[in-house]
Amino acid sequence: xxxxxxxxxxxxxKNLNIEVSNIVLxxxxxxxxxxxxxxxxxxxxxxxxxxxxxxxxxxxVEILRLNVDKNIEKVEVxxxxxxxxYLSRKYFSKSVEExxxxxxxxxxxxxxxxxxxxxxxxxxxxxxxxHIGHLMSNAIGESISRLVEFSGAEIARANYQGDxxxxxxxxxxxxxxxxxxxNKNGTHNFQAGNIGQAYVAGAGxxxxxxxxxxxxxxxxxxxxxxxxxxxxxxxxxxxxVTMEAxxxxxxxxxxxxxFYFLESMMADIGREIVNENMGKAVGPENNRRIFEExxxxxxxxxxxxxxxxxxxxxxxxxNLPAYETKxxxxxxxxxxxxxxMDLSIVVTANEQMDYMRVVAKAIxxxxxxxxxxxxxxxxxxxxxxxxxMGSRKGNVITGESLINEVRDTILDKMTDRDFSNEERExxxxxxxxxxxxxxxxxxxxxxxxxxDFEKSISxxxxxxxxxxxxxxxxxxxxxxAQKENILPDPHAFPPEIFEVxxxxxxxxxxxxxxSSLYEPHHVANYLIEVARAYSSFYGNNIIVNRExxxxxxxxxxxxxFSFVMKNGLHLLGIVAPKKM
RNA sequence: GCACCCGUAGUGAAAUGGAUAUCACAACAGUCUUCGGAACUGUCGUUGGGGGUUCGAAUCCCUCCGGGUGCACCA
Numbered sequence: 240x241x242x243x244x245x246x247x248x249x250x251x252x253k254n255l256n257i258e259v260s261n262i263v264l265x266x267x268x269x270x271x272x273x274x275x276x277x278x279x280x281x282x283x284x285x286x287x288x289x290x291x292x293x294x295x296x297x298x299x300v301e302i303l304r305l306n307v308d309k310n311i312e313k314v315e316v317x318x319x320x321x322x323x324x325y326l327s328r329k330y331f332s333k334s335v336e337e338x339x340x341x342x343x344x345x346x347x348x349x350x351x352x353x354x355x356x357x358x359x360x361x362x363x364x365x366x367x368x369x370h371i372g373h374l375m376s377n378a379i380g381e382s383i384s385r386l387v388e389f390s391g392a393e394i395a396r397a398n399y400q401g402d403x404x405x406x407x408x409x410x411x412x413x414x415x416x417x418x419x420x421x422n423k424n425g426t427h428n429f430q431a432g433n434i435g436q437a438y439v440a441g442a443g444x445x446x447x448x449x450x451x452x453x454x455x456x457x458x459x460x461x462x463x464x465x466x467x468x469x470x471x472x473x474x475x476x477x478x479x480v481t482m483e484a485x486x487x488x489x490x491x492x493x494x495x496x497x498f499y500f501l502e503s504m505m506a507d508i509g510r511e512i513v514n515e516n517m518g519k520a521v522g523p524e525n526n527r528r529i530f531e532e533x534x535x536x537x538x539x540x541x542x543x544x545x546x547x548x549x550x551x552x553x554x555x556x557x558n559l560p561a562y563e564t565k566x567x568x569x570x571x572x573x574x575x576x577x578x579x580m581d582l583s584i585v586v587t588a589n590e591q592m593d594y595m596r597v598v599a600k601a602i603x604x605x606x607x608x609x610x611x612x613x614x615x616x617x618x619x620x621x622x623x624x625x626x627x628m629g630s631r632k633g634n635v636i637t638g639e640s641l642i643n644e645v646r647d648t649i650l651d652k653m654t655d656r657d658f659s660n661e662e663r664e665x666x667x668x669x670x671x672x673x674x675x676x677x678x679x680x681x682x683x684x685x686x687x688x689x690x691d692f693e694k695s696i697s698x699x700x701x702x703x704x705x706x707x708x709x710x711x712x713x714x715x716x717x718x719x720a721q722k723e724n725i726l727p728d729p730h731a732f733p734p735e736i737f738e739v740x741x742x743x744x745x746x747x748x749x750x751x752x753x754s755s756l757y758e759p760h761h762v763a764n765y766l767i768e769v770a771r772a773y774s775s776f777y778g779n780n781i782i783v784n785r786e787x788x789x790x791x792x793x794x795x796x797x798x799x800f801s802f803v804m805k806n807g808l809h810l811l812g813i814v815a816p817k818k819m
Numbered sequence: 820g821c822a823c824c825c826g827u828a829g830u831g832a833a834a835u836g837g838a839u840a841u842c843a844c845a846a847c848a849g850u851c852u853u854c855g856g857a858a859c860u861g862u863c864g865u866u867g868g869g870g871g872u873u874c875g876a877a878u879c880c881c882u883c884c885g886g887g888u889g890c891a892c893c894a
Binding site: 263265267268269272276278281282284285291317318319320321364401404405406502533534535536537538546547548549550551552553554555556557559561562565566588589590591592593594596617619620622649652655656670678681682683685686687688689697698699700701702704705707708709711712715716718719720723752756760761764767768771774775777778779781782783784818819 | 821822823824825830831832833834835836837838839840841842843844850852853854855857858859860874875887888889890891892893894
């Protein structure tokens with residue numbers, strides 16, 4: 240439709256002997272200003288030395304002369320010289336029919352057809368709590384994955400996990416300490432659920448207790464050398480149980496990873512790349528070396544290539560690979576793991592933006608062909624009203640506890656429905672996750688989210704459960720229609736055009752925008768608008784009604800709404816239960 | 820100090836350079852209408868300050884004020 244209107248405008252202008260290379264056509268924010276709008280008259284008024292309003296009038300005369308297509312009902316000048324297009328009743332009913340004919344694919348586009356894309360996100364560390372920051376990364380990464388999938392890409396989900404480092408030693412110290420206490424009672428067995436606490440205890444001891452610090456450093460060394468039987472056993476056990484616990488969470492959250500990368504595996508790969516590129520001449524000037532020695536460490540002086548970047552240490556003076564080296568190894572390894580990859584997306588908090596730029600610069604010097612195939616998507620932080628949250632400080636809200644709490648609140652609310660216990664649990668979890676995911680995804684991902692427990696579990700208005708509710712309600716209407724044997728019919732439309740219809744056909748455009756910008760919130764905002772329009776339609780119309788000849792159209796519209804809502808929720812990583 | 824990000828109703832957010840700045844929560848007033856009240860209808864209220872570019876600025880440029888993050892051996 241967009242293309243047709245643009246051509247119409249172009250032809251009209253041609254008849255007036257005006258040429259415009261780029262015609263801007265947009266949807267007016269306010270539906271009363273039409274379905275499409277163009278500013279050409281305003282844009283060219285000055286260069287042709289005419290009053291924009293008069294010019295717009297003339298353009299409209301030409302458009303009306305050319306318009307043989309009955310999809311446009313009305314064209315008029317508004318404001319300071321906008322030309323507004325109102326689509327016809329028939330157009331909207333056709334778009335409803337289109338949705339009904341191909342519900343699963345409605346909203347998809349082919350902008351990334353044939354592309355292979357990997358998305359890395361979530362990235363929790365074994366032995367550390369999975370906190371709401373990970374929930375945030377997961378919600379965003381999963382949504383981006385689904386968006387690019389809807390745009391035709393083949394996609395691989397990846398998770399990068401820090402299985403080595405001081406945090407592991409801290410957690411193990413905490414566990415051993417805990418064991419000492421329990422030994423007095425003659426029992427000692429570790430519990431999976433204690434690892435998070437053990438980490439917090441260990442981290443606290445590391446900072447406040449010099450003796451503990453010494454012990455932890457020793458444990459760290461033993462972990463590195465792998466020469467202590469007991470430490471090795473605890474490590475293997477702890478690694479296994481935390482990974483299993485994460486897996487349960489992913490399942491609940493609706494994520495299935497294709498690749499897992501472990502930090503310990505990246506160290507050697509990265510180190511090798513660093514070694515290969517020591518003092519290597521790059522670029523027009525021969526004195527440019529990627530990695531060089533400085534104060535006993537091996538560094539990359541990125542500011543040589545870009546004044547906005549800075550020097551970072553890749554191999555420490557103790558000859559240990561730093562985070563940057565592992566990240567370098569990881570980035571390159573991904574291309575090997577997923578051959579033919581066109582784009583590698585990494586989702587992290589925006590604190591990491593500057594490191595990642597430096598690492599990306601190094602990679603682009605080593606592998607120039609990768610330069611345009613890497614994309615870093617950064618998001619803000621979850622903040623508590625009390626300030627910065629840190630897993631070391633222990634003032635974390637774990638993902639698990641949050642999900643449980645939200646689910647319990649919903650269970651209380653669900654008492655009036657007739658479900659088996661199993662169903663009730665399942666739905667409460669789905670609704671709870673929807674509340675959390677929506678509260679993350681409804682806003683632009685760059686900014687911080689001030690986390691307020693009360694608000695995150697709100698079920699009213701601008702919330703995930705509201706969207707699910709509108710879907711469930713539509714669904715029960717459709718059930719009723721089936722019982723009454725009234726079939727949907729997109730041709731039985733009444734003269735009136737409903738607001739929902741004016742929104743439904745825009746879904747594919749919204750998906751395309753959201754996917755090409757990697758910004759899920761456009762879909763979230765769109766869905767809330769559609770849900771509201773549908774609720775309003777629902778409130779003002781009796782949909783299933785034998786007396787009403789347009790009832791079957793209203794049912795068709797309800798189907799169309801439910802399909803769009805279901806697909807849209809899917810893109811946010813939220814399931815749409817038929818009942819709740 | 821340098822770099823990057825941000826500043827929109829009481830609160831949390833939205834707005835490919837466009838029209839009367841949108842939405843929810845809160846507050847207030849209604850609907851209690853047979854299909855699910857986790858709802859619907861209405862009222863109230865906002866672009867940090869100052870310049871500039873533009874027919875047109877929350878958006879782009881400059882500057883000031885306020886906040887966040889990052890800047891060499893942690894990840």
